[in-house]
Amino acid sequence: MSSSPHDNSVLQAPPALFDNSYARLPPQFFAEQAPTPVAAPQLIKFNAALARELGLDAEALERDGAAIFSGNKLLPGSEPIAMAYAGHQFGGFVPQLGDGRAILLGEIIDRSGKRRDIQLKGAGQTRFSRRGDGRAALGPVLREYIVSEAMHALGIPTTRALAAVSTGEPVYRERVLPGAVFTRVAASHIRVGTFQFFAARGDTDSVRILADYVIDRHYPEIKDRQNRYLTLLEAVSDRQAALIARWLHVGFIHGVMNTDNMTISGETIDYGPCAFMDHYNAATVFSSIDQQGRYAYANQPGIGQWNIARLGETLLPLIDPSEDVAVDLANAVLKAYGERFQTPWLAGMRAKIGLVAEEDGDLDLIQALLALMQQQEADFTLAFRRLAALAESEANETAFAASFKDPESTKPWLARWRERLSRDPQAPAERAQAMRSVNPAFIPRNHRIEQAIEAAIEDGDFSLFEALLTVLAKPYEDQPAFAPYAEPPQPAERVLQTFCGT
Template structure:
């Protein structure tokens, strides 16, 4: 069995608290991402005979003895909060994958830590299953994200808006270092800890920046560009994160800390799914601006190492990189080459969807299925304003390229109504629907799903309202 490393806990010991995982009542391993486990070179015996469950509850085991909770802060809905940290998660350690890269193993829902702020430190099955399926679905779509390794159910009751079954999951990421880590040690005036954090991050994750004229500016640039590219992918696929607080933003530019996320069904640019966000701060069309705002908050921590011009010049790269990536991806999904007329066609397509509240993912998929025809057929029939669609279609047929668009436009995404059904059955101890939905999300472009239940639209167009509470 591969031994776990503890680089973060050892080299930044002053930034963590040692906390033993707290098991759940009748904890059971219910879902395992075996391809990921193989990629991480983990012992297959972990998934047999409740081995991992036992290891997580044995205080002296390699999977629990050196578990730590990390300290950080964050801007939550625009307001600085220094009292944050891993309140229900523990960094168990790190393992080397087949490519020779370290990956964090992070246990979510492991009980109280010094940063729980009077909360119970638990996670519920509802949110855990949503993150498990959602993160693997984004990975299959090519969107950078943390990954789901395994999920545990239990007989433990956890109180949120209602009594819910408790659960835990182990997720992986290159690291769990957030914008909020740098923010906290900068605003707390802890210069030594901030410098130690910078040195660790530069050496372990961004070594290519070290030989640059200003390594810290190079680091800020790398984080900025990775974030811009991730947000472009979110926008192209109609993904709404829901809680883009700076403590939920990864320095690696990966989708992180899944809460009330959703993919847009009926398209409207200002879609909000988090019922804790009545002002729409984290609406779909505000995500690029919020990402840049978050980067500005992160940049304060770089002021001891970069002057104002260096920071401004770096952050100004966000918008052009985001726009270039977004336009390229959107034109690819539509089968269009680069050009002003093609970009206008892309914009007009979104205007069509918005004007009639057409389903975002299904409309792109339907377009892909008609990509080689002159007759728009069922696609045309899905619009009320046929004249407006016909004008768009005529122009589109002039510019479209002979490409396979089915491999660019998914048939299956983890829609909220499908996730709700998976949660309902899992709460009755039946994970078969969840496993089947996950399998579909792992091959989202396969034509098998075009007429399948997992490609179905929600029965109602009523707005979805999701809870942050997990």
């Protein structure tokens, strides 16, 4: 076997699996960039099930995964590139960002006929690294692996984790940490910020090329529409609004909803300082860099709309030759965003409290529960899961009420809820089962993630990481053997801040 750092001979997968369409775009869209080899890679985790879904040779990948997923050996047919993009970061525009530590190995057509990107994060410096080292620390790699796979199991559109590799090299942050590389799979890595990169340079031709590419890849059904660029804005708005509604349903807080972290495909991407709420509070912020609470839990729908507005600005020259007409058309899309979000959010919240039919007072009933949960510091996940049990049997009321500081405070709301259920057609067992299918028993609790990361960094112990992946693969099942993982943290275990990790 050759010892070349980028030897293609190892993987027994046909080059025909790769069809690198983004690498065929004009050169201003990316920089050719091979990964930088690392000293002593070791495979931490490999997602064999996802590999098979992608049509890859899982056995070969697992055998040679340390070299392949560290970037030391390239997959056959790979054309590694770093993508160019810009972005608004906490409201301030940065005209050039780009893949500063990520390298797109290429695209494959999976077994279902869908095009998927395979990307390495932490693979070394690129043209866009600025002063960064292009590397990733082990902690953020494990966090992204855990949370992205948990989101997938929860049924929320997301990038996926294919592998995690330790590099055998240190990275230098606030302290010296073990280095790692993460392999991410996505429908694509095109962001709002990708459009902004070209719009900021007045390069309308490249904006058009990118828009046409996105339509062909992600929205082929709109290709023949009379104003396909306006329809593209509507389609992206639809997907993002629905995605953020799903985040709120499970108490997820992204933490860095910058325009460079918002995909055009509608997948959740970039799990940096993300977190899941424990006790419910609409103003919850975990990210250490979000000092003003811009990306707090309840602000996420509005930020989604703000990001769509930034996408709309880049598309104005394509929407109509008249700027005034283009602005009016784009503004109409933005004005409709509230309903685009509210409809799936309200439908999901109805399902969470066991409602099938729709009534005008449902929103008030839901908001009253959320207000009570906030006032009484109820755990978001446990309260809804226990409500599902109560829907099946009145004997479970004590457990539900125990989720609140003052159990007696739940009685007025429960009376309203029972009265509303009396007009809904489901049988109790059927209702409870439906509620359990949308109210997870298990989420990636922040303290559990931190415990897994600490054990891996300090002791080289990945058993907590593996246990988390096991339980989070079936979030809607009770799993008695993992019951402690459903519990919120003790006061001393609470995680108050999460960090970006870059």
